[in-house]
Amino acid sequence: MNFADKLIKAVNQKESHACVGLDPRWGRIPEEIRNKAIAEQGETLVAVAEAIIEFNQGIIDAVAQYVPVVKPQIAFYEQYGHQGIRAFEETVAYAQEKGLLVISDAKRNDIGSTAKAYADGHLGTANVLEGLTVDLNTDALTITPYLGCDGIKPFVNNCQKNDKGIFILVKTSNSSAHELQDIKAEDDELVFEKLADLVDEWGTEVVGEKGYSSIGAVVGATYPEEAEKLRNLMPHSYFLVPGYGAQGGGAEDVVPCFNEDGYGAVVNSSRGIIFAYEKEEYSADYKKAAQQAVINMNQDINTALKKYKKFAF
């Protein structure tokens, strides 16, 4: 099944457009988890990996019933070397075991021949031995577009071949996004609009039964006006929408990322969910807090969609 169809099926099952970002920060993992890992493994990177794995598994158990997809950002793992990568792999495997789709947020790209290695590692099978599986193998991957189409093709090929998805950075959520993305390109079109045209074009071969392509776009919740334009430029692309919660984006801000059919975007929140236990209004138990935060986020988004879109849960 095409990735976009898989995503929509999962969205329908959970009645949720939310994505939980698994971005663990050592100092914000509950103290009892950190202390236990250090007691068992000493002050080592093995302890760091064990703490991350236990924390993530707790979050996954708490939210799996309520969201279709999770997004581990690989920077929070690879900073701890091979132990961090082990934690990433075990997190991905656990999430998939619990029926969640996994977007690997690794923002990859390179010249075509190197991009193929990235594509095979994250969205396929490294071509070494028959039957060898790759533990980084996720359902979708974030991609930077800077190198042009030869760096994109290997990812698109693997999406087609292996029913995977990609989300290409089009309009990012950060405050300096405009420095490059809003530069005027040809015909007064801005760079991010030109990118949107390309994403739409790259997606034409990978459209699923529900009318959405597996070639998606990253569009920040912090730019609702631009999102409206982008929705029109890429009617068949699914959007990954970061910036909700900790970066200030709210439910009304993400509405323009959706089509009238009530689909077309998954909204990510990382810190707002996984560290909800630090806030007074939530339980001090990090799992209960994450679960409540996700329930609130679903309600928030579904209510806003009901108000503005023809179809919604």
Ligand SMILES: O=C(O)c1cc(=O)[nH]c(=O)n1[C@@H]1O[C@H](COP(=O)(O)O)[C@@H](O)[C@H]1O
């Ligand atoms: O590709 C992304 O996911 C991404 C793109 C973007 O434009 N902005 C953005 O914040 N992200 C990621 O989305 C997550 C946002 O985390 P919170 O701000 O904690 O919700 C982080 O993993 C970011 O790396």
